[in-house]
Amino acid sequence: MQLPVNMHKALLAGTSRVPFEPATGVAPALQAVAGHSLWQALAAQDLWQRAGLLPAAGVEAPQPAPADGAASPRAAEDILLLLMRGLHAELLPTWLALAHAQGVCVPHACLVPLLEQGMGKPALREKLLPVLGERGRWLVAQNPDWNAKYVAGTDDAAAVELAWNTGAPAQRAAALRAMRAADPAAALASLQSGWAQEAAELRAALLPCLEAGLSLADEAFLEAALDDKRKEVRGIARELLAILPGSQLSARCAARLAALFTLQPKGEGQLPVLEVALPEACDKPMKRDGVGAENPYHMGEKQAWLFNMMQCVPPDYWAQRWAVPPAGVLQVMQANDFGRVLQEGLVHAIGLSARAGAASAADWLVAIHASKVPNARVLSASIADKAMALPPAAREHVLHAWLECGKAKGVPDALMLARQMASDGSVQVSPATSRLMLGRLQQMMRERDAPSYSMKLEFETMAALLDVGEMEYLEQGWPEPAWAHWDNWRQLVDELKEALRFKHTLHRSFTDNKE
Amino acid sequence: MSLTAEQILALAPDAASAKAGTGQASLSKWSGLGGHAQALWGLCQGSGKEPYRAQIDLAGPAFKCNCPSRKFPCKHGIGLYLLYARDSAAFKETDAPQWVSDWLQSREQRSEKKAAKEAEAATPEAIAAREASQQKRQEKRQGNVETGLAVLEAWLEDLARDGLATLRSKPSRDWEAMAARLVDTQAPGLASRVRRLGLSIYGGGGDGWELAAARELSQLALLRQAYARLASLPEGLQHEVRSAIGWATSQEDVLAQPGVNDRWLVLGARTQEDGRVGSCATFLRGESSGRWATLLQFSAGSQALPPAPPLGAIYQGTVHYYPAALPMRVLFADDMKLVGATPDAQPAPAPAELAAELARYAQALAANPFLESWPMALEQVTPVHDAGKAAPWSLRAVNGEALAVDAAFRQGWQLHALAGGHPLRVFGLWQGYSFLPLSAWCGGRSFNLDGGNG
Numbered sequence: 027m028q029l030p031v032n033m034h035k036a037l038l039a040g041t042s043r044v045p046f047e048p049a050t051g052v053a054p055a056l057q058a059v060a061g062h063s064l065w066q067a068l069a070a071q072d073l074w075q076r077a078g079l080l081p082a083a084g085v086e087a088p089q090p091a092p093a094d095g096a097a098s099p100r101a102a103e104d105i106l107l108l109l110m111r112g113l114h115a116e117l118l119p120t121w122l123a124l125a126h127a128q129g130v131c132v133p134h135a136c137l138v139p140l141l142e143q144g145m146g147k148p149a150l151r152e153k154l155l156p157v158l159g160e161r162g163r164w165l166v167a168q169n170p171d172w173n174a175k176y177v178a179g180t181d182d183a184a185a186v187e188l189a190w191n192t193g194a195p196a197q198r199a200a201a202l203r204a205m206r207a208a209d210p211a212a213a214l215a216s217l218q219s220g221w222a223q224e225a226a227e228l229r230a231a232l233l234p235c236l237e238a239g240l241s242l243a244d245e246a247f248l249e250a251a252l253d254d255k256r257k258e259v260r261g262i263a264r265e266l267l268a269i270l271p272g273s274q275l276s277a278r279c280a281a282r283l284a285a286l287f288t289l290q291p292k293g294e295g296q297l298p299v300l301e302v303a304l305p306e307a308c309d310k311p312m313k314r315d316g317v318g319a320e321n322p323y324h325m326g327e328k329q330a331w332l333f334n335m336m337q338c339v340p341p342d343y344w345a346q347r348w349a350v351p352p353a354g355v356l357q358v359m360q361a362n363d364f365g366r367v368l369q370e371g372l373v374h375a376i377g378l379s380a381r382a383g384a385a386s387a388a389d390w391l392v393a394i395h396a397s398k399v400p401n402a403r404v405l406s407a408s409i410a411d412k413a414m415a416l417p418p419a420a421r422e423h424v425l426h427a428w429l430e431c432g433k434a435k436g437v438p439d440a441l442m443l444a445r446q447m448a449s450d451g452s453v454q455v456s457p458a459t460s461r462l463m464l465g466r467l468q469q470m471m472r473e474r475d476a477p478s479y480s481m482k483l484e485f486e487t488m489a490a491l492l493d494v495g496e497m498e499y500l501e502q503g504w505p506e507p508a509w510a511h512w513d514n515w516r517q518l519v520d521e522l523k524e525a526l527r528f529k530h531t532l533h534r535s536f537t538d539n540k541e
Numbered sequence: 542m543s544l545t546a547e548q549i550l551a552l553a554p555d556a557a558s559a560k561a562g563t564g565q566a567s568l569s570k571w572s573g574l575g576g577h578a579q580a581l582w583g584l585c586q587g588s589g590k591e592p593y594r595a596q597i598d599l600a601g602p603a604f605k606c607n608c609p610s611r612k613f614p615c616k617h618g619i620g621l622y623l624l625y626a627r628d629s630a631a632f633k634e635t636d637a638p639q640w641v642s643d644w645l646q647s648r649e650q651r652s653e654k655k656a657a658k659e660a661e662a663a664t665p666e667a668i669a670a671r672e673a674s675q676q677k678r679q680e681k682r683q684g685n686v687e688t689g690l691a692v693l694e695a696w697l698e699d700l701a702r703d704g705l706a707t708l709r710s711k712p713s714r715d716w717e718a719m720a721a722r723l724v725d726t727q728a729p730g731l732a733s734r735v736r737r738l739g740l741s742i743y744g745g746g747g748d749g750w751e752l753a754a755a756r757e758l759s760q761l762a763l764l765r766q767a768y769a770r771l772a773s774l775p776e777g778l779q780h781e782v783r784s785a786i787g788w789a790t791s792q793e794d795v796l797a798q799p800g801v802n803d804r805w806l807v808l809g810a811r812t813q814e815d816g817r818v819g820s821c822a823t824f825l826r827g828e829s830s831g832r833w834a835t836l837l838q839f840s841a842g843s844q845a846l847p848p849a850p851p852l853g854a855i856y857q858g859t860v861h862y863y864p865a866a867l868p869m870r871v872l873f874a875d876d877m878k879l880v881g882a883t884p885d886a887q888p889a890p891a892p893a894e895l896a897a898e899l900a901r902y903a904q905a906l907a908a909n910p911f912l913e914s915w916p917m918a919l920e921q922v923t924p925v926h927d928a929g930k931a932a933p934w935s936l937r938a939v940n941g942e943a944l945a946v947d948a949a950f951r952q953g954w955q956l957h958a959l960a961g962g963h964p965l966r967v968f969g970l971w972q973g974y975s976f977l978p979l980s981a982w983c984g985g986r987s988f989n990l991d992g993g994n995g
């Protein structure tokens with residue numbers, strides 16, 4: 027609404043200060059009806075304008091979105107609506123992953139709420155990006171807030187280039203990762219060309235991106251980064267070099283350790299005995315290689331040096347050098363006075379080799395529990411974290427093996443690993459592992475009268491991980507209905523079954539085409 | 542015929558009930574499922590020993606369950622209906638068990654009883670007695686309202702003298718006091734407008750609140766003047782003025798009006814929260830009469846709104862219009878029945894001509910100058926975004942004309958996502974200077990856009 031000047035002034039300042047003049051205060055056409063009251067004149071003016079309003083003309087048509095590929099089946103869309111209403115909301119990533127696998131995209135009506143949800147959740151964004159479809163990408167491109175967060179993947183080289191050159195730190199890191207995936211050498215060259223000018227924070231943010239596609243071609247650059255001014259950057263470079271198979275850093279640390287270790291064979295069928303001398307001093311080249319850089323377990327100073335060096339030597343090195351299998355290596359180290367220090371270092375090295383994608387990493391992780399290492403549990407509590415770095419198939423192999431180890435040893439770590447796998451949201455384990463895991467759960471149940479808090483977590487983990495292809499095993503193995511404590515557990519068990527049944531429906535909704 | 546899952550969930554009184562209802566929609570929880578053309582029923586195992594008996598009268602839809610929940614419809618009713626929508630084969634087509642047929646019968650009897658009561662009340666003596674007592678009450682009320690309106694007029698004059706620029710620095714209790722005064726003088730319609738206006742001026746930080754407030758104040762002044770010469774106004778307009786001030790028309794009087802029988806399509810709904818009173822206005826359009834009808838439902842306090850007719854559904858039956866210059870508000874007669882969940886496929890309608898739509902609005906305004914909003918179904922319009930404007934969205938017709946979308950509309954991106962830059966049908970309310978979308982129609986489905994609009 028627009029008002030004549032006098033009316034507008036009178037309205038804001040008050041008629042006591044700016045008297046309202048009917049002669050000039052209303053449109054000429056309204057002079058006859060407006061009267062002397064400001065309010066009446068205003069009402070007349072308002073009605074007159076509303077009645078005569080014309081639509082804006084000559085508005086440009088917007089650029090329409092390109093046509094989308096296959097839409098998700100109606101049943102799957104209904105399930106998605108339920109998920110967004112909060113029913114089994116934890117299955118949203120599963121839905122998105124299934125949609126991606128089936129090559130369908132998010133229904134148009136669900137795009138905006140999901141894009142909004144993803145604004146604060148990077149993990150959800152990652153899952154959402156591949157299933158946005160043409161409509162979603164068209165929408166994101168028009169909204170600056172979304173456009174900043176939903177960074178394009180590798181498929182759009184120009185967008186990656188732009189993000190790399192002008193983006194915020196997080197966007198540049200994402201772009202560098204995409205560039206590494208496409209062409210590691212070119213990505214390294216891009217990083218190197220501006221490296222000296224990058225701020226220290228950015229160096230620390232960008233360097234970890236080299237882990238994708240890491241090869242010996244990166245070694246010279248990483249060796250140079252060992253001399254970086256920033257401690258954080260030096261640490262990242264050291265870690266990457268330790269991951270890199272065949273790196274000089276590993277070779278240097280191995281040589282230093284070899285000078286301290288003496289192995290005495292004990293004859294056929296018996297494990298050799300290891301004698302260890304502590305390092306005398308930590309010189310400059312050692313410091314450069316990270317010796318003395320960190321002491322996470324409050325060891326003695328020299329023990330920590332040992333630990334730091336052990337970290338950087340791939341575990342396979344010991345197996346080859348001593349010609350004993352992984353379990354043997356663990357036992358040999360265990361028998362030493364500094365056994366705990368050596369094993370801690372070795373576990374860290376196993377974690378790094380898992381990140382490097384070494385095929386033997388899974389064997390090492392299995393060996394930690396399968397071998398007769400008596401205090402495997404006192405080893406660093408994060409063995410499950412290390413296993414998370416493995417590719418999915420190997421991870422499940424480790425999970426299965428740990429579950430088979432028996433409850434005192436492998437099962438607690440297996441459950442921890444399972445919980446982490448579950449938090450990923452869309453992982454599901456094989457039917458065989460599912461049976462084994464459910465069996466362990468049922469066994470734990472029988473040993474207790476009532477569920478503890480952690481048991482509730484285990485039930486949630488099961489709901490996330492168990493296979494839902496063939497559902498019969500879910501009904502088997504539970505305690506008899508006559509069991510005295512059944513009432514304490516009934517709700518948890520019913521919820522688990524209900525959650526898995528819902529997930530079963532979710533999976534089928536993509537493949538059963540009723541409509 | 543069954544409603545879609547979305548429509549059923551929209552019947553739930555709140556989000557928690559919808560969620561709980563979804564949890565109940567699982568075959569393992571139910572036994573004795575059955576149904577026929579008129580009703581559905583089933584037994585749901587709850588925490589008690591005896592299963593709950595849930596039943597649905599499909600024509601309403603109306604729900605009944607013997608669980609102790611105070612939510613209505615309860616989760617069992619919602620769950621039962623959802624289960625039917627998903628898996629109707631699980632419901633055996635049989636005769637209703639005793640407890641279901643009893644309920645259905647009692648529902649019929651109730652409406653018969655109501656009719657009998659009405660017939661009884663329509664005897665000449667009863668009418669005369671009622672009218673006499675009504676007359677007396679009315680006279681008293683008129684006196685009260687006149688007092689209240691005189692105070693309102695003085696108050697408005699004070700506002701005009703002081704100007705709106707200083708309005709925000711004055712305490713909000715002035716508004717509360719004026720509203721309370723109007724309630725005391727039996728003008729609740731005006732009272733709630735004053736209260737709402739008082740809240741709105743302190744709320745929004747944007748420009749232009751003065752003009753919006755001035756418009757509303759001028760409308761109050763106009764009503765006051767119209768009431769002063771009520772007798773000289775046309776009869777329809779008298780009703781408009783009286784209902785704006787707060788006179789309620791009794792349901793019997795409305796039902797006594799001649800009815801309009803048609804197939805009614807539910808085009809959209811607007812829910813609003815006003816202090817402790819929630820309201821839901823559902824907009825329907827008659828298929829053959831082409832008339833608009835608005836069904837108003839209210840809730841007070843913590844009570845939830847009664848289930849509204851679901852979006853996209855089709856009802857068959859009679860409505861009775863409230864007497865008005867521009868009859869819009871209706872009551873459903875007892876013969877109103879849900880007959881379809883989605884509109885039938887129609888031949889592509891002609892694209893909207895926005896100038897013609899606005900001309901129709903001008904005519905409506907001429908009939909009722911107190912008109913606040915006017916329903917419009919815009920065919921083949923495209924949402925257009927312009928980040929530079931205070932109201933960034935507009936709807937563009939095929940001929941390049943466009944209407945501004947209300948700045949308070951929160952679902953612009955949602956509408957844009959549905960349209961994808963292509964034309965679609967949008968239903969909403971024209972509010973004088975801007976359009977408030979309430980639903981959209983594309984790909985053979987209706988999408989609700991009401992909600993989150995302050």
